[in-house]
Amino acid sequence: MGMKKNTNSYSGRGFSDRKWVLPFFASVLISITLSMAAVFWLYSSSYGADQLQFDIISFARPEDSTGYFVESDLKSSFDTVREKEAPRLAYLISGTKGDSQRMMRTLQAVYHPRNQYILHMDLEAPPRERLNLSMSVKKDPTFREVENVRVMEQSNLVTYKGPTMIACTLQAIALLLKESLNWDWFINLSASDYPLMTQDDLLHVFSNLSRNLNFIEHTQLRGWKLNQRAKPIVIDPALYLSKKSDIAITTQRRSLPTSFKLFTGSAWVVLSRSFVEYCIWGWDNLPRTILMYYTNFISSPEGYFHTVICNTEEFRHTAIGHDLHYIAWDNPPKQHPRALTIKDFDRMVNSSAPFARKFAKDDPVLDKIDKELLGQTNRFAPGAWCVGSSDSGADPCSVRGNDSVFRPGPGAKRLQVLMDELLAEEFRSKQCSA
DSSP: OOOOOOOSSOSSOOOOHHHHHHHHHHHHHHHHHHHHHHHHHHHOOOOOTTTOTTBOSOOOOOTTTTOOOOSHHHHHHHHHHHHTSOOOEEEEEEEOTTOHHHHHHHHHHTOOTTSEEEEEEOTTSOHHHHHHHHHHHHHOHHHHHHOOEEEBSSOOOOOTTSTHHHHHHHHHHHHHHHHOSOOOEEEEEETTOEESSOHHHHHHHHTTSOTTOEEOOEEEOOHHHHHHHHSEEEEOGGGTOSSOOOOEEEEEEOOOOSSSOOEEEOSOOEEEHHHHHHHHHOTTSHHHHHHHHHTTSTTGGGTHHHHHHHTOHHHHTTEESOOSEEEOOOSSOOSSOOOBOGGGHHHHHHTTOSEEEOBOTTOHHHHHHIIIIIOOOSSSOOOTTBOSOOGGGOOGGGSBOOTTOOOOOHHHHHHHHHHHHHTSHHHHTTTTTO
16 A cells, blocks of 8 residues: 655755745744754653554653753762663664564564663554554553553654654654653664664673763765755755655755764664753754754754764763664665675674664564574563573563563673774774764
């Protein structure tokens, strides 16, 4: 059940002056609205279905989640207490038409009771598929009991290379911040991503890291890329149309910004809670200023967080230039990375990265990863929290134990080697500098 593409000229061609003026100002207005809406979601105290209709499955709400610390001394005290506990991760898993089964497979492979999960299937997917995804989550006995998985019913239209992707990401972050104080890093994945190690491996290694670190592959935008990406004025039709079409590029050009430097990199990130709070709250207004700038920018998901973090003194030293993904590119690189297969298995493992992309739906290499790297034989990749019997093929994760106890395996050893390299002073000293 596909959606018919618009027949209008939104294929990247230049607009005449009159045709782009109204959409341009509309996109600027909407960018401001998106920014203010993110703050509204964070502060809103009510959470009824009549106000936020995308809530399908509620998180368990901590008793103290009605307020947020503003004073630095209180917030510092809270962060110190949190760092004494085992870490928690917050995931956004996104997909589009035809991705519901892939999203569920990725969710099950990265599931752990300590974590939080939001699934977003964009508006290009037919209503029936989005409903089926919601029902699959709602019917799962573990998700229903733990209450740490939700599906966003109000789907957003997301355009590849457009700012609607970053808007959707910020929406998910705002919801995660509003609903739970108890997570430490935000991770975005798509339906074509898959883990290369268990959550026990990942959480074990992250237990020994500073909670302020941000894994975000980045470099300063320079030369021809700077002129090609920063000077065109881009309009994302998904900001004001109800059907997906390509971004539009106007005939006009703009000057380069002088109050901040532009950075670019991977759209896949592992961001600290303190940094994403800054992006949502924006207490010095820089995140909102940069968000409005990236509303009319080519591939804004590959630049927004990167530019914010490298232009903020408080956070620039926390940026680690790696996206924790294994991604294979053709030579010379094409617009999209190469699909991974069994031929890439050894290289994926040797990369020591906890995630890889992109995978074709149900590619045999996923079964190999399940068997040899995750030890997954039932719904979830097993961990120390799975304390049920596995006799006669029973699911050991149907009975939950202490979710703060981890059973690290070979994946944790690989990841620790990678972390030692990334946290070396020689590597860190070069961050946000080139």
